[in-house]
Amino acid sequence: VLSADGQIVKLDFQTLHLHAKVADAEYVAEEIRRMIPYACSLTSEPFSVDQDEAHDSELAFT
Structure with a gap:
């Protein structure tokens, strides 16, 4: 990922x-998902938004 200050940051993650x-x-979340070159290798949904009242904070997942 290219950061705002121009540095290249390697990401090794399963969920963001x-x-x-x-x-x-x-x-x-949609834009980050589009930037993943081998999206077909991921097993999760492209993204989802968790707005469950039981959680402390709402999250959009990629």
Whole structure:
């Protein structure tokens, strides 16, 4: 991933969580998903938004 300051940051992750309270979190989750070159190798849904009242914070997942 290319960071805002121009550095290249290697990501090694299985799940990335974005707070749904953040403006455009769902859009950002979709864009991150599009940037994964081998998306077909992932087993999860492209993204989902968790707004369950039982959780402390709402999350958009990629």
